Amino acid sequence: MDLLTIFVAAILVNNFVLYYFLGICPFLGVSKKIDAAFSMGMAVTFVMSLTAVVSWMINHWVLIPFGLDYLQIVSFILVIASLVQLVEMFIRKMSPPLYQALGIYLPLITTNCAIMGLALLAALKDYNFIQTVVFGVGSGLGFTLAIVLMAGIREQLDLADVPEPLKGAGIALIVAGIMALAFSGFSGMIK
Amino acid sequence: MEVFIPILTMAVLGFLFSIGLSFAYQKLKVEEDPKVEKINEILPQANCGACGYSGCRAFAEVVTQGKAVVTGCPVGGEEVSIKIAEIMGTEAGKAERKVARLHCRGDNEAAKNKGLYLGITTCYAAHIIGGNKQCVYGCLGYGDCVDACPFDAIDMGDKGLPVVDEDRCTACGKCVEACPRNLFELHPLSQNIIVFCRSLDGGAAAKKSCKNACISCGICVRACPEAIALENNLAVIKDYKKIDPEKIPAIEKCPTDAIGQIEKEETNEG
Numbered sequence: 533m534d535l536l537t538i539f540v541a542a543i544l545v546n547n548f549v550l551y552y553f554l555g556i557c558p559f560l561g562v563s564k565k566i567d568a569a570f571s572m573g574m575a576v577t578f579v580m581s582l583t584a585v586v587s588w589m590i591n592h593w594v595l596i597p598f599g600l601d602y603l604q605i606v607s608f609i610l611v612i613a614s615l616v617q618l619v620e621m622f623i624r625k626m627s628p629p630l631y632q633a634l635g636i637y638l639p640l641i642t643t644n645c646a647i648m649g650l651a652l653l654a655a656l657k658d659y660n661f662i663q664t665v666v667f668g669v670g671s672g673l674g675f676t677l678a679i680v681l682m683a684g685i686r687e688q689l690d691l692a693d694v695p696e697p698l699k700g701a702g703i704a705l706i707v708a709g710i711m712a713l714a715f716s717g718f719s720g721m722i723k
Numbered sequence: 724m725e726v727f728i729p730i731l732t733m734a735v736l737g738f739l740f741s742i743g744l745s746f747a748y749q750k751l752k753v754e755e756d757p758k759v760e761k762i763n764e765i766l767p768q769a770n771c772g773a774c775g776y777s778g779c780r781a782f783a784e785v786v787t788q789g790k791a792v793v794t795g796c797p798v799g800g801e802e803v804s805i806k807i808a809e810i811m812g813t814e815a816g817k818a819e820r821k822v823a824r825l826h827c828r829g830d831n832e833a834a835k836n837k838g839l840y841l842g843i844t845t846c847y848a849a850h851i852i853g854g855n856k857q858c859v860y861g862c863l864g865y866g867d868c869v870d871a872c873p874f875d876a877i878d879m880g881d882k883g884l885p886v887v888d889e890d891r892c893t894a895c896g897k898c899v900e901a902c903p904r905n906l907f908e909l910h911p912l913s914q915n916i917i918v919f920c921r922s923l924d925g926g927a928a929a930k931k932s933c934k935n936a937c938i939s940c941g942i943c944v945r946a947c948p949e950a951i952a953l954e955n956n957l958a959v960i961k962d963y964k965k966i967d968p969e970k971i972p973a974i975e976k977c978p979t980d981a982i983g984q985i986e987k988e989e990t991n992e993g
Contacts, residue, residue: 590736600729607736614740621751628753632780 535666537722538659542670545722548646549678550708550715555646558637559679560704568633569683573676575623575634577669579615579641580650584668586611587651588661608651616642646675681711758787758810765806767798771873773895786811797821798874798893821894821909823877823887828919828935828980829861830882835932850903857932860922862906871901914963916974920981923955930979937981946973951982958982 548554555576562572587608595601620638624631631638641647650671654664685707694703759780766779774795776782785791786807793811794804800820840855842848846867849855854863864883876891877898885898889912899907906921920937922929929936939956950965951958951974958981960966966974975983 594732594736598728598732600732603729603733607733610733610736610740614744617744618747621747624753625751 535663538663538666539670541722542667543674543677544715544718547674547678547715548649548671549675550712551719552646552649553712554649555644555675556708557640558644559675559682559708560701561637561640562634563679563682563686563704565633566680566683566687568630569679570676571630572634572637573672573679575619575638576641576644576646576675577672579612579619580647580672580675581665581668582615583608583612583647583651584654584664584671586615588654588659588664591655592661604652604655605648608648612644612647612651613642646671678711678715682708685711756787759783761810762786762807765799765803765810766796767803769798769873769893769895771798771895771897773797773893773897798895800893820912822889822892822912823894823896823898823907824910824917824985825862825885825887826906826908826917826919826921827860827862827884827904829856829858829933830880830884830935831864832882833934834858834861846901847903858922858924858929858936860904860920860924861933861936863904867901867903868898868907871897873897911963915984916960916963916966916971916982917985918958918960918982920957923957925956929956935979935981938979940978942976942978943974943982946970946976 542548546552549556549559558572558576563569590607590611591604595603595607616639619641620631623634623638650668654667657667659667682704686704689703689707698706760783762783763780766783768779770778772778774782774791774797776785776791779796782791782796786793786795793807793813796803796807835857836855837857838855840849840852842852844865846863846865849863849865853859856863862884864879864885866877866879866885868885869877869879873895874891874893876888876893877885878888880886887898894909896909899905899909904921910917918937919935920929920933922933922936924932924936926938926940930938937957939953939958941953941958943958944951944953947966947970950960950962952961953959971984977983
């Protein structure tokens with residue numbers, strides 16, 4: 533598979549949120565305002581890219597040579613947790629308002645299944661280093677795209693006349709479903 | 724020996740990551756005053772902005788920097804002020820609780836209508852058209868203040884005037900902003916003499932449109948000239964503190980009940 537295919541597939545076709553349904557927690561939790569959603573997307577992209585790099589190195593330089601493939605999950609979790617900790621420190625230092633806006637969803641990236649899924653899928657598909665990096669960045673951008681689109685729609689929804697029982701989470705889930713349906717239109721692009 | 728390889732591998736990995744993180748922490752640590760968190764916990768978390776800052780946390784930050792007074796949260800009132808003062812190590816002093824009060828007694832019986840209003844049922848909309856009452860200064864009665872009150876302290880009374888529940892009122896000032904005719908004002912709880920009218924019409928015109936309008940007769944001004952004055956056909960309390968309690972009965976002789984004690988208002992609405 534060439535790099536462009538991997539990149540486009542990660543963003544549009546196999547979008548983590550709208551195709552695999554991974555990482556729904558921040559997707560619904562931080563998608564009320566576009567700027568907070570974009571920052572969340574950037575934080576996830578950063579963690580995803582670095583996770584892809586570091587977990588590839590650990591997988592190929594440590595785990596496989598020692599025959600320790602069964603430690604993949606626990607060592608990947610270690611990588612993700614450390615990176616999220618780093619991002620959290622960084623955001624807290626650089627932008628306290630953003631830290632407030634992201635709230636609990638920032639440390640929750642640690643257990644975000646999208647990121648764990650990325651590390652495991654990259655290992656499963658046996659990507660080489662460059663492919664893994666492209667896959668990581670693409671997946672992060674795909675997540676950002678999904679969450680920003682969602683936030684844009686939800687900002688408009690605030691002004692819409694939504695039936696009382698569907699207000700809030702109900703309509704958000706319906707919107708997410710329709711978006712997933714729309715994104716499934718990309719599935720023919722890659723065999 | 725087989726067992727030691729994975730144990731050692733994980734130990735080394737964990738060790739490397741913790742070294743990386745502790746270096747990052749040295750670079751990126753944030754010095755935060757622990758008082759901010761403590762004060763933030765005490766605050767009511769209404770995030771109403773009545774203190775003049777963007778929310779409870781923002782207020783807590785400003786207080787710890789000494790840029791705002793400890794009594795700055797009108798919603799929390801005296802109780803919260805004392806607790807904040809304890810944390811800051813200062814005296815709260817006595818900040819008297821304030822409440823919002825309506826400056827109109829033109830209820831459905833007292834105020835005459837000039838026509839039927841069938842437009843959008845908010846005061847804001849009705850005010851643009853002029854409303855259905857003859858008096859263009861009085862309460863429109865569509866309850867923008869009731870909707871605006873975040874503490875559920877204002878209800879629409881039977882006679883079409885909003886009634887403030889003074890126990891619930893936190894003087895956040897939302898009703899003051901919401902009323903298009905500016906009929907709410909925040910008063911100290913102890914102030915019980917109030918001019919219940921904002922009409923600037925002259926005596927005869929005011930009397931025609933509302934039974935409880937101030938007709939600028941000046942009885943109250945003669946009773947207590949140090950504190951009350953007539954301005955633009957309306958009695959105005961210049962300085963409440965100068966009102967001698969002995970003069971209150973004389974002030975209350977107002978022929979239209981446009982000035983008086985607030986307790987009387989409540990029993991009337993009763």
